[in-house]
Amino acid sequence: MASLAQRLPDNVPGDFFVDDTCIDCDACRIFAPQVFSDKGDQSSVYHQPETEEELLAAEKALISCPTASIGSVTKQDMRPALAALPELVDGDVYRCGYASESSFGAISYLVRRPSGNLLIDSPRFSGPLVKKFAAMGGVSRMLLTHQDDVADHARFAERFGCQRVLHRDDVHPRTASIELQPSGRDPIALGDDLLMIPTPGHTRGHVVFLDRETYLFTGDHLAWSERRGHLYAFRSACWYSWPEQIRSMERLLDYRFEWVLPGHGRPVHLDASSMRASLERCIEWMRLG
Numbered sequence: 001m002a003s004l005a006q007r008l009p010d011n012v013p014g015d016f017f018v019d020d021t022c023i024d025c026d027a028c029r030i031f032a033p034q035v036f037s038d039k040g041d042q043s044s045v046y047h048q049p050e051t052e053e054e055l056l057a058a059e060k061a062l063i064s065c066p067t068a069s070i071g072s073v074t075k076q077d078m079r080p081a082l083a084a085l086p087e088l089v090d091g092d093v094y095r096c097g098y099a100s101e102s103s104f105g106a107i108s109y110l111v112r113r114p115s116g117n118l119l120i121d122s123p124r125f126s127g128p129l130v131k132k133f134a135a136m137g138g139v140s141r142m143l144l145t146h147q148d149d150v151a152d153h154a155r156f157a158e159r160f161g162c163q164r165v166l167h168r169d170d171v172h173p174r175t176a177s178i179e180l181q182p183s184g185r186d187p188i189a190l191g192d193d194l195l196m197i198p199t200p201g202h203t204r205g206h207v208v209f210l211d212r213e214t215y216l217f218t219g220d221h222l223a224w225s226e227r228r229g230h231l232y233a234f235r236s237a238c239w240y241s242w243p244e245q246i247r248s249m250e251r252l253l254d255y256r257f258e259w260v261l262p263g264h265g266r267p268v269h270l271d272a273s274s275m276r277a278s279l280e281r282c283i284e285w286m287r288l289g
Contacts, residue, residue: 001071002017002018002019002021002068002069002070002071003019003021003071004017004019004071004073006019006020006021007019007020008020008039008042008044010039010040010042010044011044011045012044012045012046012047012048013048014045014048014073015048015049015072015073015074016035016045016048016049016058016062016070016071016072017044017070017071017072017073018036018042018043018044018045018069018070018071019069019070019071020042020069021067021068021069022042022043022067022069023042023066023067023069023101023104023105024038024041024042024043025067025099025105025106025264026038026043026264026265027061027064027065027099027105027107028043028061028062028064028065028070029043030107030265030266031057031060031061031064031087031097032054032057032058032060032061033266034047034054034057035047035048035049035054035057035058036058036061043069056080056081056084058070059076059078059080059081060081060084060085060087060097062076062078062081063078063081063082063085063097063098064085064097064098064099065099065105066099066100066101066103066104066105066124067101067105082128085097085098085128085129085132086110086129086132086136089259089261089267090215090259090267090269092111092112092113093109093110093111093211093215093259093261094109094110094111094112095107095108095109095267096108096109096110096119096129097123097129098123098124098126098129099123099124100122100123100124100151100152102151103122103148103149103150103151104148104264105264106121106148106149106151106219106220106263106264107121107261107262107263107264108120108121108122108123108149108263109121109217109261110133110136110139111211111215112136112137113140113192115140115192116137116138116139116140116141117133117136117137117138117140118139118140118141118142118143118194118211119133119139119141119142119143119156119162120142120143120145120209120217120261121143121144121145121149121150121151121217121219121263122142122144122149122150122151122152122153122156123151123152124151124152125151125152125155125156125159130156130159133160134160138160138162139156139160139162140160140162140163141162141163141164141165141190142156142157142162142163142164142165143190143196143209143217144164144165144166144170144178145206145207145208145209145217145218145219145220145221145263146166146167146170146202146205146206146207146219146220147166147170147171147172147175147203147205148203148219148220149219149220149263150166150174150175153175153178154174154177163179163180164178164179164180165178165180165181165182165190165196166178166180166181166205167181167182167183167196167198167205167206167207168181168182168205169183169200169203169204169205170203170204170205170206171205182196184198185198185200186198190209193211193212193213194209194210194211194212195209195210195255196208197209197210197251197252197255198248199221199222199245199249199251199252200240200241200244200245200248201221201233201238201240201241201242201244201245201246201247201248201249202219202220202221202233202234202237202238202239203220203239203240204240204241206219206220206221206240206248207219208221208222208252210255210257213255213256213257214258214259215257215258215259215261216252216255216257216259216260216261217261218260218261218262218263219262219263220234220237220262220263220264221233221245221248221249221262222249222252222260222262222279222282223260223262223264223265224260224262224265224266224268228285230278230281230282230285231260231268231275231278231279231281231282232282232285232286233245233249233282233286234264235286235289242286242289245286246283246286246287249279249282249283249286250283252279253276253279253283256272256276257272257275258270258271258272258275260275
């Protein structure tokens, strides 16, 4: 639980607050941008919830915080927020919440499918979330974009018997038991209009997953920049090769998609031609950098 004694001074007065254990992962700002903002190297409350919608968003952010750095002075009824996670993004795509500190608060997604639900990257293994997954039909496959966001993959695999997928170049001792470990740089069809596209750069074995030529789950490869007004890559968090990441970005021009759903950042929806134009701007910016 967040400590009132460690409340950051940048929080505005009121019920909700962030304490000094915040790691600035952005999860709270994704779920409740109308309440939380980035102040220096940590998040803080810049606007106390005033409406039921704002209160629900703040409570979802509290639940999703990977370091339990969000608190409230008064006791909250968390049942509506617990019921609201996973949170619908579009169609049959949901944002899970329950971010994990071991994944630096990365966002994971659930896709409901008649053939079996997909879990993209691993959230925190939490009782309420596991129960919701079960009620929504369980998890058939866990698609892991890269080595950083595997979190509690083994516990989800044990609970749901799901097949896990991770590129071999990102497999390490704690992920050695993963069932499917494709290799190489060619795209891999996983069936049902689902494609695994290797995108080395952030890590050697990073991949993105393209679902039905509509939803692109990008892990730490590609996100949206409000400041720049176009798609971008995390230059300061490129652990393997920036030139290789540029080449990986160029390969994405071969594909059609309308949504980018990143591990860090907000989902962005554009028509396919606008998305391509934004990707081209991203590549141009990367080349200049």
